[in-house]
Amino acid sequence: FSVWSRLQREVMLDFGEALLAPLPNRGIPELRQAIAGHLAAFRGMRVDPENILIGAGTDFLYNLLIQLLGREKVYAVEEPGYGKIRKIYAAGGVKTVSAAMDDRGVLPESLGSADVLHISPSHHFPTGIVTPVSRRRELLDWANRGEKWIIEDDYDSEFRFDAHPVPAMQSLDDGGRVIYMNSFSKSLAPSIRISYMVLPAGLMAAFQQKLGFYSCTVPSFEQYTLARFLSRGFFEKHINRMRKFYKNRRNAVVSLLEKCSFSDKLTIQEQDAGLHFLLNVATSLSDQSLTEKLAALGIRVRALSSYYHDQSEDLHCLVINYSGLKEERLSAALAAISGELA
Incomplete structure (x- = not known):
């Protein structure tokens, strides 16, 4: 907390009234660049900072995705799974179906009429299942064949205790069908409502065209502080x-x-x-x-x-x-x- 407080004071002194200026709707470039560097170091992901979108919590980002992908889409959620996700989609007016699982994660043959799969392959909650690369590729094949979407929720991925984490699905995705999501609320503090998603380039262009009128929901003060916390190695x-x-x-x-x-x-x-x-x-x-x-x-x-x-x-x-x-x-x-x- 002392380091975070010191960085906040630095940001106040360095930016002053400039912190009151309007923000880019995707988030400040400094934070998006810092997140891209963090993903490269921690997850081996090559991410263009221009395709990162910052938001105040994953709940907000889920609702953006509902609007971006369309309410006519059918969303598959893991069974068993985190009940709040199903509730968010229901509140957003979209239909959800259950995606059955075995000991290797979601079964592709269980997805039926689904257009979008919400999955947490790195550490499923609540079973703890880690989806192996072979099953991840099967799910990517499902997405590419039918022009479906996969929302990869990488929640909790920082807290692995084995030496060889499985690559993120986003880094295995050659067809631009994976939307990667993560949050700093668990790794830092619940009160720090800063989450982000990495959109495929084509989907980011569609977002800017369709929903570009939305303002960024995270204050610049917190964004600049987190950018320095990441880029100076304090987060690591x-x-x-x-x-x-x-x-x-x-x-x-x-x-x-x-x-x-x-x-x-x-x-x-x-x-x-x-x-x-x-x-x-x-x-x-x-x-x-x-x-x-x-x-x-x-x-x-x-x-x-x-x-x-x-x-x-x-x-x-x-x-x-x-x-x-x-x-x-x-x-x-x-x-x-x-x-x-x-």
Whole structure:
């Protein structure tokens, strides 16, 4: 926070009243250039800064895409998946269908009448599945054959703990069918509502023609600050610190689960990416009963079954978001609930 505050003071002194001037609708060039450099370093992506569009949160960008691609399009969303995405599309007046998944990600044959696929291939929420390159190419073939679109939501991609992240779909895309999206809200702070998308060149031209009247929704003050934070290497240092912090937090949580009295009834899945993992629990309790008992003990988690739109049977699997989980509270909760699970 001290570095961010210092950069803000610098920006105020350097720009003064110029911060009150109108902004380019895609965002300031300095920030778009800094994001392009960040994507090259972290994700191996070659991105033209002219094709980057800055917005105040991904919710806003999703709504821009609905207008840009057209409300007659059918959007496929992952099943199971993050429920808010489906709600945003429904509120925007477009039809959504469920995209079935296996242990390699979205099944191309399940996309049916869909025109647009919203996917998080680098670390799916909530299952944690990382889509391999072979399946990514299958989905790209689907998009290219039918002139479809893929929205690649790269949420959480900075917090991988393995050494060899899978290339982004955008970098594998030769046909200009992938729209790449990411946000700084998770990696920096929720209050920093700065997100961005990388549009294929042809789609950016269509945006400027059709929706170019929209103003940029992120204040110049925050944009200039973030541009300096990225270009001077502070973001990279911050991510490295947070990776270490969250890896230690994850290891501590896993250790507590492995040492508890009913550890033989627990199976941990998908530990190597993002800020959550799945915990299978061998229990006769329903998913609702289990999560309610944990909530009463101060541990608020959701069952994997609650993320399905088209089914509701118990899966006896919990989604453990350990980024905000206190080890002391978890230890006490495990001791308290052991009588029902041991």
